[in-house]
Amino acid sequence: MPRVRSLPRLPRWAVWALAVLALLIAGGMWLRDSSLVAVRHVEVVGLSGPETARVTRQLESAARDMTTLHVRGDQLRSVVAPYPVVKDLRVGTDFPHGLKITVVENTPVAVVTVDGAKTPVAGDGLLLRGADQRDLPTVPLRVPPGGDHVADRSARGAIAALAAAPAALRARVIRATTTKAEGLTITLQSGPELRFGGADRLAAKWAAAAAVLASADSRGATYLDLRYPERPAAGGLEDPTLQQDPEAVNQADPADTTTSAAPATGSTP
Template structure:
């Protein structure tokens, strides 16, 4: 009986020891979790340092300093607590930014990748008279006013028709676009910009001007004076390939007009 009692007593001691050990380890775990939480969410160990922020993809129109000014409002915020969705919204409000992605770069930085609104066309700025007429509900200025308005400079547009700048003269390499002054729904302009965006680099660099009387009558003027009747923005990739082939063909050496509106039946003319 004595041996049995001793065994029960020993088992009780072991249970108490295990219970205390579990309690100790649980307490250690809680303390560790609290410490890690404080380290990650409250301490400066993982805090954002604005000098460790990298901005890429700003292109030619976005001022990186403006992006960093948005980020500066979050300087010192622990990265795990940083609201990257809200920060991205702020970056999208920076002039010239078309799209943005924000990624944490541990332990203190961010990588902000931008898609900038690069200009693809220069459009003669309307004269003050034309702008006033538009403000008063008019339907645009007459052609003479449009010509006079060219002295006001050029609006630089991106592929979506958003103004990203202004210049006294068309920048080198940027085609001048002319559309009817009564293009109220912007269909002609949208078609021209879509065509310009679709051009491969080797063709885009040859375009000096573009225009359209309607969305189905886009035309291009090349640097050597050749005119391209493009038609609508549909099948632009095929039209570009056909045009490049025609331009390289010896039989088209004297052509001044290239009609690729129907790309499977292109036409070349002397003038």
Template sequence: MRNRSRSRFVWRRRVLAGVILIAVLMAGYFLWFRDSSLVAVDEVEVEGATANQDQIDAALTQASDGMTTLNVDEEALARSVSGFPTVASIGVDASPPGKLTVTVSERLPVAQVKVDGESAAVSADGYVLPGFETEGSKLPPLDEDAGVDAGLLNAEGAAQAAAVGGAPEELRERITAAEWDPERGGVVISLEGAPELRFGDGERSDVKWEAVVSVLARIEGAPAYVDVSVPDRAVSGG
């Protein structure tokens, strides 16, 4: 009985050792294979980029050099396009053996501003967006208080852009201008066929636009302005 028990013990140890050896070999094989030229990235497809597309394609292709579809450095890819203000974020999908699909989420233009005498598109979060065409567009202009420093709008300009950016699609094309006027509470938006709209700052702009829609639907007479700086207590007057 003692010999039989000892034999079982030895047999179990051998099985365990074999399992461990197989696991180590498989792990080593995977570590080798994931960096193997057999799964090297040889094609990068970029989707979603409408501005600066050629430059973004080139940057991502260069950044992917040396990667494989089993070992993708997404942070390196994101860094490669971080210098493009139009790129808000990217998503990466690897398809072995060699294809990467990179989906770009763009910052979209909501208004335009003068930069060194030239019109430039700006996003709702205050980025100047080189690469987007403004000529012939319906992007509303921001006023001269909307300054630009290092590719970003100043506080007054950012508030205007945020207020414009929160507009629902059906009203955005009716916006003709935005301006900053402290005497009228901050951001003032001109909307075709409506009183002037006073937004205060650019915070909660989507909620403020909901208040605008509600007030315009039940407004009586022809008030000079609608003030939604406190959207829960929107008022009209003048």
């Protein structure tokens, strides 16, 4: 008969150590889902727009089924999945009963418009239905967008241009349109049109626009040609030789209706 080799016996201290470890693991598993650390106070921050109250209620409800030792981030993210305005969640615990949820929103840079209906849109073309429709530049569309993103290529180029704009200039933009004749044109409030041509080299074109707008030489321009940002041009400026002196106009004889500056050639009777 083959001889069966017996397993070595563990020292008594090792047996006790394993028993204590098993108890700690079991106790930890019990505690992490126990009412002793149940979430009772939920704070939701970072939301804006008309969906704020609804999303907050849903997050609070989901969070109160958790504990501060067992936060299920995937479950919280599934709650906000139907809301494209929510980009991500950051969750922090305040032991033993507090939970803070910080909502990271997709920032709208424009609204796409179809027959007067407006939908906020992010810089990557994501439609942010339910987002705050504050004063944003408009990008017109011929047909309503389908799916989750703007599909129209020209509109996406205009949206990308607005996303690349410096914040101070974007706040002045009224609309961005694309035509075959002029390409991408951005209309400013109380300022000239910005003619980008194509939706390429956006950083360089915005830098050129900012530099020209800051120059006194561009005052009175009706448009800026930014197709070649190394050589921006201000167009529509008045010819200073054709401008009239306001004081001279005010001092002129009201009975004199002559508009030409040329001397009279006839003799006085």
